[in-house]
Amino acid sequence: MARAPLQLREDREIFTVPLAILPEHIDANGHVNNVVYVGWLQEVGTAHWNARFDEADRAKWSWVALRHEIDYLRALQPDATVVARTWVGDPQGPRFNRYVRIEDGEGRLCAQGVSEWCLVDAATLRPQRIPATMLPTFEAR
Template sequence: MQDTPLNWDFPAPFTLGFSVQAEHIDFIGHVNNAVYVSWCQNAGWQHSLQLGLGLEEYQTLDAAMVIRRANYDYILSAYAGQECVMATWLTANDHKLTMERRFQLQRRSDGKTLLRGYWQLVCVRMSNGKPRRMPAEFDETYGAAVIRPRADD
């Protein structure tokens, strides 16, 4: 059986695939919601690394983007043996302190959306955890990665 093409909410996603394993399944028999959250975390961090901002850069700049607010819409369940694809996008950057990241998880076999997520991120100083203005490297790199919605959105 051929996989259904995936239909993303926004153009040009960063994607990361996941295979549902037995350890992802909860007592109800589907992927536990906390696993979806960890997949978002992993996709967000992998996207940051792909953009060239990882732990070394964070430490050098004494800056990190941390989650201030998170919202997840759990739409459908995933089950053991299924293949899923998480997409993520940076959707806003105020060029000062905050940016937004969105997520969409789809099941590869039927293209159904299982989860949509939203994060509001804030820049903090790693040395003390207090909010700080984004370093120029963050603003330039993350700012350039902010997606431009389709004309029909």
């Protein structure tokens, strides 16, 4: 059973990424294949991180996906315009939940996902508590 529609958080930056539907994304049923959405969750989260943190931070820290959960609500057709809106939840030690709404060009919710990410030291890949200095970057501006 699908969860209730994800609501944007007013206290978080909502990062928006346009998504492209490529011919190889279309399955035998004529719409975007479910597997593509997992890739989009990762792509959107990575784009947000890369846009907000400099090269030094990205060299020091990395993220490992622990879990993805997706609700498919409306099929996306090959000619659709698509945008993803993402934000992070509250940190829990080394973990953040990242929320993603995938909408069509008319603003209709087509899919939504929650991914659990773990912050790791890029050199050792060992989990690291999310530093308090990182949190303001994800807050609403």
